[in-house]
Each structure stands twice: as C-alpha cells, then as structure tokens.
Amino acid sequence: MSIDKELREELRQVSDSMRCPPDLYERVRQSYQHYMNEKRGRSPMKKRMLAGIVAAAILIPSAVFASSYLADDIFGSVTTIEQRGGSQEDYQEIEGMLQAAKGKLTEDEFKEYMELTKQMVQLKLKITDERGVKHEEWLTQEEQQQFEQLASRLAPYFEKINGTTNP
Template identity: 75%
Template sequence: MSIDEELRYELRQAAESMHCPPHLDERVRQSYQHYLNEKRGKSPMKKRLIAGVIAVAILIPSAVFASSYLADDIFGSSEAIEQRGGSQEAYQEIEGMLQTAKAKLTEVEFKEFKESFKQLMQLKLKITDENGIKHEEKLTEEEQRQWRELGSKLAPYFEKIQGNEKQ
C-alpha cells in the first residue's frame, strides 16, 4: 500500500469512530436551511424586477406605435387626405381634435359626434379636388341638405369641445 492509501484508510477509520452530538447536526441543518431561504428570497426578486423593467421598456413604446389613429377610422389613412390636396399637418390637426373630443365628450356623445363627423368628412372629401379647393356645386341637392344638417348637428359638439379648451 502506498502512503496515500494508508492515510485514507486511517482517516476513514477515525471518521467512523467519531460521533457528532445531536444538537450540532440540528444547528448545521438549520444554518444550511437559513442560507437556502436567504438565497432563494433575494435572487428571484432581482430577476422579477429586471424582467418587469424590461417588459415595461418594451411594451410602452410598442403600445404607442401600435395604437391606431382616430382619424384612420374616418379617412382610412393620411394618404386619403393627401390625395385631395391635404397635408400630414392637417391630418394631425384632425387627429388632435378627435383626441380632444374623445377626452371632453361622454362616450355616447363621442360616438354620435364621430359618426356625424365621418359623414361630414366623406362629403368634404367628395367636394375637394386634388389641389385642396372645395367645389360645393359637386354635391347633389340631397347631399347639400345633408351637409347643412350635419353642420348644425355638429355645432354644439364643436362648441363644447372648443369651449372647454378656452377655460
């Protein structure tokens, strides 16, 4: 036998003859359990916090880009206005006005306002040429009557929207 094997054999014999007091076993077990609980409590919390921050950083900008314009419900897209001589600024102005209306009108009022406004804008697109010039004579008598009715129907809504802005 080599010296290493002899030493190993003697150490095993000595270890087998040793007995730990029962309270020492219990203290070691409790200490190890306490260590595991601390480790388990800290690490997942950090991971959850980091995951939450990353999720917020990704979701907020994507939600802003994913939200649709209210004006898209009326015109389809900004290209529809641009084809009739309008501009992106005009489209953004209409979008801003619709956002203000949504904030200041009740849900029922906004729904009625949006529907009437959509009809009015469809008529307005019909009479506007590619240069942005309005030709009201293009409307039939029925459409002219509808134009006047929609204007008078929308007037109180516009007053409410613009009146609240001034206050």
C-alpha cells in the same frame, strides 16, 4: 518533511478523531438550509421584478405608438388626406382635434360626434380634388342639404369642444 506538512498532518489526524455532538450537525444543516432557501427566494424575485420593469418600459411606449388613431376611423389612413392635397401635419391636427373631443364629450356624445364627422368628411372628400381645392358644385341638391344638416348638428359639439358654451 517540512514543519508545515507535519503540522498539517497532525491537525488532520486530530480533527479526524474529534466527534461533534449530533445536535450541532442538525443546527448547522438547518442554518445552511435556511440560508439556501433565502438565497433561492431572493434571486428569482429580483429577476422577476427586473423583467417586469423592462417589459413595462418596452410595452407602454409601443402600445402608445401601436394604438390606432381616431382619424383612421374617419379617413382610413393618412394617405386618403394626402391624395386630396393634405399633409401629415393636417392629419395630426385632425387627430388632435378628435382627441380633444374625446376628452371633453361624454361617451355617447363622442360616438354621435364621430358618426356625424365621418359623414361630413365623406361629403368633403367628395368635393375636394387632388390639389385640395373644394368644389361645392360637385354635390347634388340632396347632398348639399345633408351637408347643411350635418353642419348644424355638429355645431353644438364644436361649441362644447372649443368651450364657447355655458355649462
């Protein structure tokens, strides 16, 4: 037998004959248990934190893109404008105007503004052909009066939105 094997065998026999005090076993067991609990507690927390960050990174931009446009409440969709000679840029400009109005008007004012704007747009869509040309003569006398009333009721809102009124 080689010297390494003899030494290994001798050490194994001596270690088998050694006895550790029982409290040492308990301290080692507690220490190992504490280590395992910390390791188990840290890892899921890191995974949860990482999952939360990834979810936020995915959900926030998708919520922005998925949110409905204010202009959709008035027109229904961008195709309505395109059918009347408008473009995607026109639709985005209207959306920007509505977003500005939402930021500058109170909630009640904005609700009334949206309702009046919706009525005004319905009349404008009625007089606009597929090339985008307006034909005011297509309106009846009653609709023309309604159009003028809506314009006068919307004027203060436009002034407030554009910042031309004194607070």
